[in-house]
Amino acid sequence: MESDDTPQSESDRARDFIAKLSGKKGFVDKEYWDELSEAGRDKFQNAIGSLQSTLEPAIKALAQSLYSSTARFVFELLQNAEDNSFVYAEGRPYISFHLSKDQLVIECNEDGFTPANLEAICSIGQSSKLATKGYIGEKGIGFKSVFMAAWKVHIQSGPYSFYFKHLPSDSGMGMVTPVWQEPTEELPRHMTRMTLDLHTEGDPQSILAQRHSIRQQLCKLNGNILLFMKKLEEIRIIIDENESKTSTVFTKSETDDGNTKILRTVTQEDSDSLESSSTLYHITKHQVHDLAKNENRTYSEEEDRLKEYSTAEVVLAFPLTPEHEPIIESQEVFAYLPVQVAGFSFLIQSDFMTNASREGIFTTAAGNIGLRDGIAVAFIEAALEFCNHETLQYTWMKFLPNKNKVHSDFWSTLVTNIETKVRETPLIRPDSGGPLRLITSLRNLRPALADEENNLLLRDLTPELSISRHYERSSLAILYGLGLLTFQWQExxxxxxxxxxxxxxxxxxxxxxxxxxxxxxxxxxxxxxxxxxxxxxxxxxxxxxxxxxxxxxxxxxxxxxxxxxxxxxxxxxxxxxxxxxxxxxxxxxxxxxxxxxxxxxxxNVSTVRERIFQRHIESYWQVGGRKIKFYEQQLKFLYSTHDNSIHGRDGYPKVILINDSGQRLRAPECDVYLPDDNPLGPRELLKPIVCNDDCSKEAPGFKVDFIHEMYLQDVPQPPQKNSLAWRDWLVQVMGVRRLLRLVNKYSSPTDLSQACYYVAEHRPEKFLAFLVHHWPKEGFIINFNTELQQKLRKIKVLCQGGQMIELEETFLPYPDLLSLSERFLAGKADFQFLQLEQPIERKDYARDWTFLTGSLGIKSTDTLVFYLGILFAFSTVKSLTEDDFRRVFELYSVIYGKYLQLPFKDSSTQIIQSAMSHSHP
Structure with missing residues (x-):
């Protein structure tokens, strides 16, 4: 505590207190010793000898333990520093180590030494601290470890400045006898500095090994020791040797998300280089109860009565990168200070019962076994905490210990306990992101049941099976070992x-x-x-x-x-x-x-064909239509499976066709036409014609049934090399017509077709071509029926000059006949030549025109009738010129000549007389 004493009076009091403590150990200041008489010296020497003989066994035991122990004095100093008070510390509590050639200087911004601390540090087996949990060292005991490395320790703290001195050859009283030393430097009030003068005398190899050990202890000091210290927040290490000075600082701080960060900063003075790195630690604490006593610790009556020894805290620290990725490296087990590496990737801290060197724990101690069980519980608590983190919930299992890497049976049992609890605790996130589930209740359905975007092919079951897609492959590999399964077929x-x-x-x-x-x-x-x-x-x-x-x-x-x-x-x-x-x-x-x-x-193809035929028989008389596409598909199927060697035309009479009005028809019963662009085909001849300029060329149109246009779309390919093309098959097999009929199919008495009459009346310019085009297929009926021939002969047809003349009275406009007509008529009158679309030659006669002259009476030669026709044409000329009369006389001469050549004069005479009576020029 602070006091109202002036610095001078406080310093004097401190000097007196040190003198009092040293006096208790038999130390007499040289100034006083010199003033004593010989008898007084003997008296003092006897008293001092008696006192020191009383302390000597404990002192010798302490000295022997120091030189035979493998204890690490740097950690003993750290534990003493952690037990200090930092109420008045400026800045974060720290301890620093500055190693130079022959000295190690330790500084700590603690509140400073108290008289109780001084008495403890000068005693053997005594401390100013109770055995309460949380104290990790004792100033009166752990401090003595400095003499493993130093022959003199100077301590300056507040008003106190004193030293201890001990050489290996000494009795050991110097370790407990403080000697005042005037300070050479004024330190901050709340600061303690210990200056260790390192051993320089003795075997050079031993001295060198000792320096190397000190250096190694400092170099290997890890900032993670701060994780389990409640007070210290910073450790500074300066190694100043061989003209090289390296500074390493470990700083502990809390992050916004509740983690602990250890920042390591290394500075190399000679190169002005700065290296900085940080590690995050997720810390989980768990209170363990019902523990057995620690047999190595002394408890007060109050502590024993309250059984404070039965509870202890287990602390686990999980190292993370700044990006919150697990760092999987072997970590240490702590009993407030590092004890051992046991093969875990997380740090373990608790109040373990350790051996004397603090480098191992008693694996058979009941208290340690209880703490081990508590570690398993703490791990599960940590895993649950990780499951609340955005990314760690999918990677925490990387911290699970591997039994093959654990160093003893004691710790292997912990691995088993952790694995058991992991299996029994809902810790795994399903793909929906819903509540945590037991590992054994989920399956990894990816990639087997996932699409290119890693989504499940199908919705998950209820309750869902799929583990979250966010688990990495390495995490899944760990979970497989703990009961996670891939998908099952039945699932x-x-x-x-x-x-x-x-x-x-x-x-x-x-x-x-x-x-x-x-x-x-x-x-x-x-x-x-x-x-x-x-x-x-x-x-x-x-x-x-x-x-x-x-x-x-x-x-x-x-x-x-x-x-x-x-x-x-x-x-x-x-x-x-x-x-x-x-x-x-x-x-x-x-x-x-x-x-x-x-x-x-x-x-089978045959089964489908039979069903088509059956279906067409059934549906023909059904009320309500089927879709047109059904008929179209079925007919095309019949075509594509038609085999000329098997299927004849007889098999199709019941097959339904759809006309352009959507009506059902059967080709054998009704004429159904194939539409095309042929100008002499049904569609072009019978279509309505509207002419705005010349009403004489208009036609009302004539309705016949055409096959529906759907049949003519997506035309199927011939099924075999010798198969008919689709349109040809429709005509030859199905009975669809390309040509109009010339004769009515069902009329009684027999008559020309209505289409024939329509074309003659409304399309006279096409009628002759119509006859020529249709006669090869349709004319045979007329050829054998004189009644039909007579009807067709009497149809008026279009002749040159626009005349409409009965067919049997007309002439074919062969070039020779045209020339004769022109010779006599000289263009003044029209002869009854048929109006054809193209000129004709006599060489085409046998091919195209024989039926006209043979069956229909059309004339094609310059017979008597031909010249009488020319004579009749003169009758239409209103006024004749002298040349006209001359040609008429010449015509008479020709007619007379033709008459003389006729075998039957009587009948020819009548014809001539009749013609003359109607054709006087």
């Missing part, structure tokens, strides 16, 4: 079943997700093929995993037969009553393999 099958039963099933509604569909199918077929358990196969067979075209999903165990939607490389048409797998599902190779494994087969 994935349950996930699939759960999904299929869901109203928003991913399998059902994410059809375009090829990766999902393929992965699920792959896994299921793998399980089905490789499992040894029939129960697993049964689970898969009961999954409604097979999608049908009608929207239903069936299982392989369904009583309904299911087929692939294709056969022989062709798509099976819809609406045939088959349960067909949805096409996109069947087209995915892995899904198809799964379906095959589950027993799905393709239909």
């Amino acid at each position: 994935f099958i349950r996930m699939v079943d759960q999904d299929l039963q869901s109203s928003d099933s991913w399998i059902k509604f994410r059809v375009s997700d090829g990766s999902l569909q393929t992965r699920v199918a792959n896994l299921l077929q793998d399980y089905y093929t490789n499992t040894k358990w029939s129960q697993t196969r049964s689970m898969i067979e009961r999954l409604p995993i097979i999608p049908l075209q009608d929207g239903r999903w069936l299982a392989a165990t369904s009583e309904e037969k299911v087929f692939f939607p294709d056969t022989a490389g062709l798509t099976v048409p819809e609406d045939l009553g088959f349960n067909l797998i949805e096409s996109s599902a069947a087209s995915q190779s892995e899904r198809r393999k799964l379906f095959e494994i589950l027993g799905i087969k393709s239909l």
Whole structure:
């Protein structure tokens, strides 16, 4: 405590107190000794000898223990410093060590020595501190360890300045006898400095080894010792040797997130280099109860009565990088000071019972066994704390000890205890981020059941199985050893079943997700093929995993037969009553393999054809239409499976065709036409024509049935090399027509077709071409029916000059006939030549025009009738010129010549007379 004494009076009092303490040990100041008489000296010598003989056994035992012990005096000084009081300390409490050639200077900003401290430091086996937990050393005992390295220790603290001196050859009284030494430097009031004069005399090799030991103790001093010190916050180490000065400072501080940071700063003065690094420590404390007594510790009656020895604190410190990554390195076990390395990657601190050298613990001590059990509990508490951290909750298991790296059976038991508690405590985060779960209740479903973005292929089960995706591979490897499993086949099958039963099933509604569909199918077929358990196969067979075209999903165990939607490389048409797998599902190779494994087969082509024929018979008279595409698909299937060597035209009369109005027809019963762009085809000839300028060219149109345009889209390829093309097959096999009929199919009496009459009336410019185009296929009926021939002869057709003349009265406009007509008419009148779209030559006669002259009476030569026709044409000329009369006389001459050549004069005479009566020029 502070006092009101002046520094001078306080110094005198301190000197007197030191003198009093030294006097108790038999020390007489030389000044007084010299003043004594010989008898007085003898009297004092006898008294001192008697006193020292009383202390000598304890002193010798202390001296012997110092030189035989392997204790590390630097740690003994650290423990004394931790036990100090720092009420008046300026700045953070610290201790510093400054090693030079022959000295080690220790400074500490403690409050300073008290008389009780001085008495303790001058005693043997006495301390100013009780055995209360938290004190890690004793000033009166641990301090003596400095004489392992020094022959003299000067202590300056507050008003006190004194030294102890002890050489190996001395009795040892110097270690407990303080001698006042005038201070040479005024220190801050709350500061204690100990200056150790290191041994310089004796065996050089021993001296050198001792210096090396001191240096090693300082160099190996780690800042983590501050973690378990409640008072000290900084350790400073300066090594000043061989013209090189290195300063290392360890500083302890608390971070905002509750961790403890140890900052290490190293300064090299000769190079002005600065090295700085920091380690975070997560610290967990746990109170252990019902401990046995520490047999190496003396307890007061009060402590013994209250059984304070039965409780102790276990502290675990877990090293972390600044980024909160676990640092996995072998760490020490502390009993307030480092005791040993036991193979753990976290630091352990507790009030262990240690051996005399503080370099090991008693593994059989009941108290230590109790503390060991408490460490396991503390580890679980730490793990739970880690689980509240954003990243450490996924990496804390890296701190789990490895039994193969632990150094003794005592500590191996701790490993077993920790592992047992880890298995029994919910410490693992599920993928949803929900409450912690037991490690054995979760599975690692990745990567086997994850997509490219590491999301699960399917929703997790309830309760969920999947461990969080944020666990690293190295963390998962550790968890596997503690009970974590990868997914089980049955669990994935349950996930699939759960999904299929869901109203928003991913399998059902994410059809375009090829990766999902393929992965699920792959896994299921793998399980089905490789499992040894029939129960697993049964689970898969009961999954409604097979999608049908009608929207239903069936299982392989369904009583309904299911087929692939294709056969022989062709798509099976819809609406045939088959349960067909949805096409996109069947087209995915892995899904198809799964379906095959589950027993799905393709239909026979013959079965599909028979069902098509049956379906067309059934649906022809049904009320309500089927979709047009069904008929189109089915007809194309029939075409694509038509085999000329097997299938004839007779097999198709009942097949339904759809016309352009969507009506159902059968080609044998109704004419259905194939639309094309042929100007003489049905569509072009019969379509309505609107002309704004010339009403004479308008046509109202004529309605016939054309096959629906869907049949002509996506035209199928010929199934065989010798197969008909699609359009040809429609015509030749199905009876679809390319040409209009010339004769009405069902009229009575027989008559020309309505289309024929329509073209003659409304498309006269096309009628002759229409006849020429259709006659090869349709004219044979007319050729054998004179009644039809007569009707066709009487149809008026378009002739040159716009005349409409009955067909049988017309002439083909061959060039020679045109020339003769022009010779006589000279362009003043139109002859009854047919109006054709293209000029014709006589060489085309046999190919194109024979039927016109043979069956229909059209004329093609310069017969008598031809010249009489020219004569008749003159009758239309209103006024004749002299040249016209000359040509008329010439025409008469030609007519007379033709008459003379005729074998039957009577009938020819009548023809001439009739023509003359109607054609007088």
